[in-house]
Amino acid sequence: MALLQLENxxxxxxxxxxxxxxxxxxxxxxxxxxxxxxxxxxxTVFNAITGIxxxxxxxxxxxxxxxxxxxxxxxxxxxxxxxxxxxxLFAFMSALDNVMTGEHARMRANVLDSLLHTPAQRAEERRVxxxxxxxLRFVGLEHVAEQYASNLxxxxxxRLEIARALAGEPRxxxxxxxxxxxxxxxxxxxxxxxxxxxELGITIFLIEHDMRLVxxxxxxxxxxxxxxxxxxxxxxxxxxxxxxxEAYLGAPA
Amino acid sequence: xxxxxAIVLPLIFSNGGFVNFLSDAGAFVLLALGLNIxxxxxxLLDLGYAAFFAIGSYTFAMLASPQFGIHIxxxxxxxxASGVAALFGILLGAPTLRLRGDYLAIVTLGFGEIVPQTFLxxxxxxxxxxxxxxxxxxxxxxxxxxxxxxxxxYLILALIAVAVLAANNLRTxxxxxxxxxxxxxxxxxxxxxxxxxxxxLAAFAIGASFSGLAGCxxxxxxxxxxxxxxxxxxxxxxxxxLVLGGMGxxxxxxxxxxxISSLDRFILPQLTNFMHGIGVSxxxxxxxxxxxxxxxxxxxxxxPEGLIPSRQRRSELRAAGDxxxxxxxxxxxxxx
Numbered sequence: 001m002a003l004l005q006l007e008n009x010x011x012x013x014x015x016x017x018x019x020x021x022x023x024x025x026x027x028x029x030x031x032x033x034x035x036x037x038x039x040x041x042x043x044t045v046f047n048a049i050t051g052i053x054x055x056x057x058x059x060x061x062x063x064x065x066x067x068x069x070x071x072x073x074x075x076x077x078x079x080x081x082x083x084x085x086x087x088x089l090f091a092f093m094s095a096l097d098n099v100m101t102g103e104h105a106r107m108r109a110n111v112l113d114s115l116l117h118t119p120a121q122r123a124e125e126r127r128v129x130x131x132x133x134x135x136l137r138f139v140g141l142e143h144v145a146e147q148y149a150s151n152l153x154x155x156x157x158x159r160l161e162i163a164r165a166l167a168g169e170p171r172x173x174x175x176x177x178x179x180x181x182x183x184x185x186x187x188x189x190x191x192x193x194x195x196x197x198x199e200l201g202i203t204i205f206l207i208e209h210d211m212r213l214v215x216x217x218x219x220x221x222x223x224x225x226x227x228x229x230x231x232x233x234x235x236x237x238x239x240x241x242x243x244x245x246e247a248y249l250g251a252p253a
Numbered sequence: 254x255x256x257x258x259a260i261v262l263p264l265i266f267s268n269g270g271f272v273n274f275l276s277d278a279g280a281f282v283l284l285a286l287g288l289n290i291x292x293x294x295x296x297l298l299d300l301g302y303a304a305f306f307a308i309g310s311y312t313f314a315m316l317a318s319p320q321f322g323i324h325i326x327x328x329x330x331x332x333x334a335s336g337v338a339a340l341f342g343i344l345l346g347a348p349t350l351r352l353r354g355d356y357l358a359i360v361t362l363g364f365g366e367i368v369p370q371t372f373l374x375x376x377x378x379x380x381x382x383x384x385x386x387x388x389x390x391x392x393x394x395x396x397x398x399x400x401x402x403x404x405x406x407y408l409i410l411a412l413i414a415v416a417v418l419a420a421n422n423l424r425t426x427x428x429x430x431x432x433x434x435x436x437x438x439x440x441x442x443x444x445x446x447x448x449x450x451x452x453x454l455a456a457f458a459i460g461a462s463f464s465g466l467a468g469c470x471x472x473x474x475x476x477x478x479x480x481x482x483x484x485x486x487x488x489x490x491x492x493x494x495l496v497l498g499g500m501g502x503x504x505x506x507x508x509x510x511x512x513i514s515s516l517d518r519f520i521l522p523q524l525t526n527f528m529h530g531i532g533v534s535x536x537x538x539x540x541x542x543x544x545x546x547x548x549x550x551x552x553x554x555x556x557p558e559g560l561i562p563s564r565q566r567r568s569e570l571r572a573a574g575d576x577x578x579x580x581x582x583x584x585x586x587x588x589x
Binding site for chain 2: 072076082089093101104107109115121168
């Protein structure tokens with residue numbers, strides 16, 4: 001069974017239909033990319049999955065459970081993590097604290113533990129801190145652990161955001177244009193990082209415009225235009241689809 | 254070390270007036286530490302914090318005075334009053350959860366006005382404008398605090414120690430990180446699995462509970478509560494303490510509140526006396542709000558991060574300044 005299933009998903013803003021009756025599934029363990037022209041509704045799909053928008057119609061099923069209508073934090077705790085198109089780190093917290101915050105939902109300490117710093121709380125803090133360090137090492141940022149997120153270079157901020165997302169031990173990772181603004185070397189590292197994340201058993205669903213990168217890592221591609229799915233399948237097949245070319249370049253005269 | 258100094262201080266300056274001043278200033282330190290959790294840690298601007306001070310004080314006054322003939326021991330009242338204040342923190346927090354920044358500030362401002370008015374008008378229970386007097390005094394092992402100042406001073410000092418410890422523990426915990434994450438980016442915090450509703454309510458409740466402690470200590474020392482002690486000016490004074498001292502930073506907040514308190518109780522009356530001495534008849538104590546205002550404006554102009562800022566806040570404001578300067582440079586470059 002698919003890990004994530006969108007059934008007839010519709011998101012409307014007033015009269016505007018941003019996502020229109022989208023049916024779509026992601027198998028566990030795969031890397032799937034969603035492409036489409038600007039304004040096609042890609043980020044809206046992400047926002048619907050993570051509970052920022054409640055769907056106007058249809059439903060979203062994750063791992064056999066309907067998650068549409070749940071709170072964002074509940075969905076995140078349930079195993080869906082994401083990064084943002086415009087990086088949204090906790091700018092004035094250290095890189096380490098950013099990742100530790102990502103582990104929030106995996107921690108048990110309640111208000112009283114936090115207030116009293118009970119032995120259990122301190123043990124948990126140590127464990128979480130060690131794991132956050134491990135994740136920083138995983139994305140190659142252990143040397144800037146104590147730096148503020150806002151002081152990091154752009155490419156590092158992108159990787160830190162991924163580390164924070166991984167801290168929640170997600171089963172599905174949504175990456176919203178992870179390569180945006182990156183140079184060739186950074187993109188190369190990113191591809192390698194995404195592959196290593198998949199090896200951890202995490203399913204990856206990304207939005208990306210860089211077609212070279214998309215073709216290199218995606219196992220399947222879905223194309224969205226005006227909120228509707230216009231093509232889906234293997235990268236080479238999808239990219240040769242006349243409907244896709246038309247959506248990007250316009251109809252032939 | 255500072256704490257040690259605070260313990261011996263009244264023994265050196267045995268002047269009752271000075272110790273009395275320190276005790277009152279201490280109550281405001283407690284308030285500032287509480288407001289710092291809401292505004293400094295969680296980034297929720299609260300302009301009606303005095304309301305919780307009022308609720309804490311009145312809870313004590315109603316349950317430990319001849320008013321209803323109920324005399325619950327002071328030490329139990331500390332917990333009870335904090336609990337009641339925390340409960341009202343949640344009651345205020347719940348409807349304002351969707352509000353941010355200025356909208357939140359206005360709702361809390363309204364709450365801060367409503368609460369003292371309510372105490373004023375519920376005169377059958379609260380004694381109306383006269384308030385409630387002859388409040389019970391704390392006792393330790395049969396020793397009643399009576400009307401001496403020194404025991405209250407040590408009581409408030411002990412409460413501050415507890416409050417500092419609590420605030421610091423919270424800051425370096427799961428909950429503290431969640432507050433800061435919400436302050437930095439609420440949406441990203443929700444995506445990190447933080448229940449923003451519960452976390453913000455916790456900030457309101459815990460912040461309010463500190464003023465419950467302050468309320469008990471202050472009311473029992475003064476032996477009186479009345480609605481005019483908890484006006485908007487108190488909320489503004491406490492917020493000024495945070496801004497002046499350094500929002501989010503515990504030592505900064507303490508210093509800020511001591512500076513404002515001494516200004517209010519010491520420096521302005523002394524200056525007024527001095528002015529009278531040289532034949533200028535201005536009463537500076539009447540213009541304290543103008544002076545708070547001037548202090549706030551000067552702080553914002555010359556040291557926006559406060560006297561003793563947290564590392565965080567300093568870089569935050571510096572970054573904002575850099576961005577502004579960068580914009581200005583761009584602008585000047587664009588104009589030939």
